Amino acid sequence: MKEITGNPLFPVFLQLNELHVLLVGGGKVGLEKLTALLENSPKATVTIVAREISADVRHYVANYPRIQLLERAFEETDLNGVDLVVVASNNPELNLRIRKECRSRHLLINVADKPDLCDFYLGSIVKKGNLKLGISTNGKSPTIAKRMKELLNEALPEEIDETLTYMSQLRDLLKGDFNDKVKALNAHTASLLSKEGI
Numbered sequence: 197m198k199e200i201t202g203n204p205l206f207p208v209f210l211q212l213n214e215l216h217v218l219l220v221g222g223g224k225v226g227l228e229k230l231t232a233l234l235e236n237s238p239k240a241t242v243t244i245v246a247r248e249i250s251a252d253v254r255h256y257v258a259n260y261p262r263i264q265l266l267e268r269a270f271e272e273t274d275l276n277g278v279d280l281v282v283v284a285s286n287n288p289e290l291n292l293r294i295r296k297e298c299r300s301r302h303l304l305i306n307v308a309d310k311p312d313l314c315d316f317y318l319g320s321i322v323k324k325g326n327l328k329l330g331i332s333t334n335g336k337s338p339t340i341a342k343r344m345k346e347l348l349n350e351a352l353p354e355e356i357d358e359t360l361t362y363m364s365q366l367r368d369l370l371k372g373d374f375n376d377k378v379k380a381l382n383a384h385t386a387s388l389l390s391k392e393g394i
């Protein structure tokens with residue numbers, strides 16, 4: 197087997213608007229994870245279970261249509277019918293218990309700030325219209341991930357979204373078979389790598 201060096205995490209972009217997320221914990225970290233989920237996928241269905249749900253969380257979810265708040269202790273049945281689990285509780289035993297139950301159900305789980313308990317990490321996200329870049333440092337430094345996001349946000353021109361829209365229209369207009377289209381699209385974008393850029 198090839199030796200693994202660098203970052204072995206496999207990046208995917210989830211259709212979260214079509215999925216049901218369970219978030220356990222409604223404090224400061226819970227709000228951070230909730231914000232990350234909903235700023236990317238505002239129509240995601242999220243059930244939040246927490247003994248105490250903070251006023252900030254209540255205030256934040258008021259703008260989102262598909263959020264259910266359950267102010268009580270976590271119950272195993274909360275995992276029924278959900279697709280993805282994010283845990284942001286302040287109870288290490290609870291975190292471990294949910295982690296184990298998710299494994300036995302083959303449900304993917306993120307336990308905030310606890311890499312050993314995560315099947316997936318959240319990343320820093322750069323957004324320019326339809327363009328989205330996910331950044332991971334393999335958990336080495338979320339702070340650097342955040343700084344990289346700021347750097348790329350500055351560096352990428354706003355017009356990149358217009359270019360994407362234009363390319364999408366161009367693809368629909370092109371005639372010929374798949375290979376011809378790929379050739380034409382590549383020829384059209386070759387100049388993007390030149391000094392003049394986009």
Ligand SMILES: C[C@@]1(CC(=O)O)C2=NC(=C\c3[nH]c(c(CCC(=O)O)c3CC(=O)O)Cc3[nH]c(c(CC(=O)O)c3CCC(=O)O)/C=C3\N/C(=C\2)[C@@H](CCC(=O)O)[C@]3(C)CC(=O)O)/[C@H]1CCC(=O)O
Binds near residue numbers: 306319333
């Ligand atoms: C990217 C981002 C996404 C998000 O959360 O939405 C994210 N953390 C962010 C910020 C951030 N988190 C922390 C700080 C304080 C400074 C510091 O410690 O560095 C800051 C910086 C800040 O807030 O300024 C604390 C922290 N985080 C983790 C640990 C545990 C450890 O490192 O062992 C500790 C120490 C806890 C302690 O000491 O007790 C672990 C994880 N944090 C991850 C993601 C995953 C790895 C991502 C990657 O591969 O890079 C991973 C593994 C799991 C996960 O949580 O998913 C988000 C940036 C959002 C943005 O772009 O603005």
Ligand SMILES: NC(=O)c1ccc[n+]([C@@H]2O[C@H](COP(=O)([O-])OP(=O)(O)OC[C@H]3O[C@@H](n4cnc5c(N)ncnc54)[C@H](O)[C@@H]3O)[C@@H](O)[C@H]2O)c1
Binds near residue numbers: 222224225248286
């Ligand atoms: N706040 C930070 O900046 C920070 C930084 C790094 C790590 N952490 C860690 O992240 C975790 C969460 O931090 P926080 O600041 O959001 O804590 P918090 O106390 O604000 O929130 C914890 C949430 O977990 C809920 N909870 C506890 N037991 C529960 C149960 N049995 N069922 C359902 N919900 C339950 C609480 O009701 C609350 O909503 C802690 O373990 C903390 O050590 C926090």
